[in-house]
Amino acid sequence: MEVIKEEPNVMVECEMNEDLKGEVKQEIDLKLKNEVSEEIFISNEIVQDKGALSTEVKKFKCLDCDRWFNCKNQLTQHMMVHSRVKEFECTECGKLFSGNSNLKQHLEIHLGMKKFRCDECGKLFRTKGNLKQHLVIHSGVKKFKCDECGKEFSYKSHLKSHLVFHSGVKRFKCDECGKCFTYKSNLNDHFLVHSGVKKFKCEECGKLFGSKGDLTQHLLIHSGVKKFRCEECGKLFAHKSNLKNHLIVHSGVKEFKCDECGKLFGCKGDLKKHLLIHSGVKKFKCEECGKLFASKGDLKKHILIHLGVKEFICNECGKHFGRKGDLTQHLLIHSGVKKFRCEECGRLFAHKSNFKKHLLVHSL
Known part of the structure; x- marks a missing residue:
């Protein structure tokens, strides 16, 4: 993993009101005191450090989201998220954060700072955590399996997103035509249909498509697969x-x-x-x-x-036809079925076209 050394020059002048911060911490401490959990969580994940295996003990549980922490201070800091107090505002987009460190991390998005590079594909990431998540793709490890269809995923979040497909829930609705979609990304692609914009071109036949996904699907036709x-x-x-x-x-x-x-x-x-x-x-x-x-x-x-291509053959008489529809019509002769009856003379016909021609006789 290569780390691009580029020190951010970020000055965050916004500070949380100390009195308010103190009040929130007091509320959290009181909540923890009144609802102490004696449960101890032994992590199922074995942490490997320099070849040695260790089991991590996490005995402090968040009462709001069931997340576990090693020490009380970590838990107290975490519960600030649930307190909904967000005093740190981003001057670029106005988004609020509960901690100064969260705001600093967010500002890197606006600055375009991505200093963690993947050695496999060269892709850059803003945080070390994001790079670690990305590396799972290159490892080929897919430990999250769908019980419905057996499809495997590298990330639990991808599995959760996939399960929505099996649920049949389609909560993203197009305001133009009322069509509903499982994922917001599908709805965004669908909007291009109404806009008429087709910027993805097939190099094989020149056909244009509104989304990259539609083009990818179309290319299967040319592949012959x-x-x-x-x-x-x-x-x-x-x-x-x-x-x-x-x-x-x-x-x-x-x-x-x-x-x-x-x-x-x-x-x-x-x-x-x-x-x-x-x-x-x-x-x-x-x-x-x-x-x-x-x-x-x-x-x-x-x-x-x-x-001159006639690939459709009649098994009864061996006659060849260029279209399947013509063969289907021809087979009526062999079936003996004649459902078109002339009201004038009572004569029956197997084909509607022959029946129409016959009617001209009576019109003379």
Whole structure:
């Protein structure tokens, strides 16, 4: 660990009112006297010092937060935090602190003083404690495990933050659209959607994204890595969210309904794509024939026709098709199902398109 020698020149002129300080200490001493705890805490953490093992005894317990201390003076100093007396004010941002040392430490943030450097990656830290916490990442030690999913973390705080995800609690709400998020960072990323700002660019295809996280997820498409596998059909996906949406297909649940035609969909994304049909907007143009499409996905399927690619084969007759939808329509012939009936002559048809063509005969 390298310590950058840079002595801070910080003058803190603010002093706590001595009478007030004395009153607070008297209140704390009285509280400790009236509620003495005889419990003794033996630390489970074994402290290693020069190769020798020792067990640290902490017999003074804070009655407000259950924290333990070696001596009464440490406990008394600590309880000043709970007294809520904060007389030391930062002249830069106005934040209040209960102790002069806390204010000095805080001022280093404004001064940009980071004198503790990590030998592994060169990152700088303001305090030795922060550097120690950071070094755990390089050690690879992850001793905090989630009982829900088995994921491991280097810090207890990271595990606590992760557990909120399993709780299902989403307390950060977007004022624009009402969408709720588990973490504030997710809400901040979401705000970029409404702002329209997309500053993260994919070097592979040029697509822009509102957050770095979205770009990272997108890059998996170009990597070709698909590690999320459907246990039902074996299909692989690059993103976990795509697998979740796919699983709805197997469940048969379709709770998203189109208000225009009544068609049901398994996920909201499919409904949004479908609504483009009713909007009449077709902004995706085929360079080969000039045909327009409502979605990029439909254009991609159409291009297969020009390429002559027909990867969908009918198991009944061996006929090849360029699109899965065309194969599905074709299979109705083999099924013998004809649900489209002409009211004029009673003739039945397997496909709606053939039924419409037939109706022209009666209109002549």
